[in-house]
Amino acid sequence: MPNKIIKDGAVTDDNWQVLDAQATEVPEGAVIVPLSLWNGQKDTLAQRGQLGVWLNSDESPQLIADSLDNFDVVAINFPAFADGRGFTYGRELRQQHNYQGEVRAIGEFIRDQLYFLNRCGFNAFALDGVDLDKALDSFADFSDAYQAAIDQPEPLFKRR
Amino acid sequence: MYIYDEHDQRLVDERVNQYRGQTERYLAGEITDEQFLPLRLQNGLYVQRLAPMLRIAIPYGTFNSTQMRKLAHISRHYDKGYGHFSTRQNLQLNWPKLEEVPDILEELASVQMHAIQTSGNCIRNTTTDQFAGAAADELEDPRPYCEIIREWSTFHPEFAFLPRKFKIAVCASEADRAATQMHDIGIEVVHNAEGETGFRVLVGGGLGRTPVIATEIVDFLPKQHLITYLEAILRVYNQLGRRDNKYKARIKILVRAMGIEAFREKVEQEWATIKDGPSTLTEAEFDRAKSFFHSPDYASIDDNAAEASLAEQAAQNPAFANWLKRNVDAHQAPGYAMVTLSLKATGYAPGDLTDQQMEAVADMADQFSFGEIRASHQQNLILAHVRKDQLLAVFEQAQAQNFATANINYLTDMICCPGGDFCALANAKSLPVSEAIQRKFDDLDYLYDLGPIDLNISGCMNACGHHHIGHIGILGVDKKGQEFFQISLGGSQDKDASLAKILGPSFSSADVPDVVEKILDIYVTLRTEEESFLDTYRRVGIDPFKEKVYAK
Secondary structure (H helix, E strand, C coil): CCEEEEECCEEEEECCEECCCCCCCCCCCCEEEEHHHHHHCHHHHCCCCCEEEEECCCCCHHHHHHHHHHCCEEEEEECCCCCCHHHHHHHHHHHCCCCCCEEEEEECCCHHHHHHHHHCCCCEECCCCCCHHHHHHHHHCCCCCCCCCCCCCCCHHHCC | CCCCCHHHHHHHHHHHHHHHHHHHHHHCCCCCHHHHHHHHHCCCEEECCCCEEEEEECHHHEEEHHHHHHHHHHHHHHCCCEEEECCCCCEEECCCCHHHHHHHHHHHHCCCCECCCCCCCCECCCEECCCCCCECCECCCCHHHHHHHHHHHCCCCCCCCCCCCECEEEECECCCCCCHHHCCEEEEEEECCCCCEEEEEEECCECCCCCECCEEEEEEEEHHHHHHHHHHHHHHHHHHCCCCCHHHCCHHHHHHHHCHHHHHHHHHHHHHCCCCCCCCCCHHHHHHHHHCCCCCCCCCCCHHHHHHHHHHHHHHCHHHHHHHHHHEEEECCCCEEEEEECCCCCCCCCCEEEHHHHHHHHHHHHHHCCCEEEECCCCCEEEEEEEHHHHHHHHHHHHHCCCCCCCCCCCCCCEECCHHHCCCCCCCCHHHHHHHHHHHCCCHHHHHHHCCCCEEEECCCCCCCCHHHCCEEEEEEEECCEEEEEEEECCECCCCCECCEECCCCECHHHHHHHHHHHHHHHHHHCCCCCCHHHHHHHHCCHHHHHHHCCC
């Protein structure tokens, strides 16, 4: 049975399988591999039809900047919800590397971070343990924002 | 002062709704304690020793009489009828109920106030000179820049979960009254040779366990780049700041570990990707921000005549004369002065105000100062624009409310945190020590003879009472379950900032006033004419003090 995730503002089925950090074998299907696995098996992995990679909070997108074309999904892991490095990584992927694929939050982030994550360029959210339909409300916590971000490239001071 | 438009108002209203929902989910068990923690902290709510504590933001310390009356109402209705002004120019309530906090936030929003980001690992309330827009020695009013920073930092999506809290201060005058060198980022408004406005930016200062004076990262940042440059600094910090040890997580530790050169290089790299981008500030935005801080409608007053009649009043009233000398400062408009209301009367906790006193301040602000009030990081309140011919009336009303202690910048105008009486972090009770010192040194003539002395007390090494930058610093420490106080000397928060040095082994609470007396005696013995306490300390060093204090 597929998992449910939030993607592009709706609850959807998801078939991606996230391999854990120690994984060395790559199963069939849509997989999101840890960075170490990508680094070790680039040539074979690059041949797959569908591929994702995930970065831990101490792994900057800088490390995959040259390989982004290979990935349908870049997932960013939040080992703890208070570890906010991923917010910068999301923004960096979109803004500095102009990455157009899926940017997915995985790990321990919480519903109350959805609004900020979305602003930082995340569009998919593998959120555990909560009612996803209710969680959608959190995207609408605020109807506007002061700062420029990925969802709104102009700061409020230019739009007042 | 800044007035919300529909955008600002909608954001604070939405914040109230967001937090109400979060509180309901927490009370229903849908959010764990651990998850609720940063959510409540980012709305200023701590869970303290006896009750929750709510910290209400007063952006860069400027507020108005309507807001003050609302604070009085909230203190009375939701708390025990008093509040505490903190060193971040904020107001703390000590006894709110967790489930009533959404209602309090809603009340605050009705007067354009909030508790957003007054705690938590995010960008905190930006602070500035309490005399901004009024001080005679000011280059420009720093508050338009503070407001621009406030808006940028409010709900910044990328920087809500930093390694640790992040504090920014701005100053724009000769005397740095905002302690900018003790901040994660210190910003000094400067003009270049062409007369253009820019910023000297300092980074990596801070108090706490490891006090550090900030280092310059750029000597002149053209003003339009303020936001993109701040964003670059924060982005480097968010990625590289330590997260494994909360005591090593502040940006000061990162800057020190990398060295300022390497840190600057990283910031420059990051900045290059956003410099001149959409967040580059425009003249229109500076004009908009400045439009809220134009001078009030001053009356045209003959300053010489006003001075002459003041001198006459002072000659007949020595208490008024003292007060004029200590609690009144030079204003930039002729015929006006800035009045500091002392929240440091003997027997009262520094910075504390009752609901009734709050209302009295609001009334005084309406009557004498265009309805405007300032909170200072030294935990006093300021009426920034008082006509000189109304100073006597202000003095008399201040006396009636116990705000007229003529001790501003003197020993008993001490900074003191709430300490172990309230705070869950504290090692020791700081308030009884401050009161004992106030009682011992309540002879104003003696205090004036000593000259200006900053005495700062913190109940633990988190240093909310700024003990590292007091000329005399007192720190509560815990030794095997017993409270002791460590004394240090020679700190300064001014332009010539320095960190205090520890005198030696710590003392019991009861001994502290006598030790302070010994320290003052040595100063009086060793000083040359015109030498302040800090001057003497810097000339003779710590040894003479050590010898006398620890003499058998």
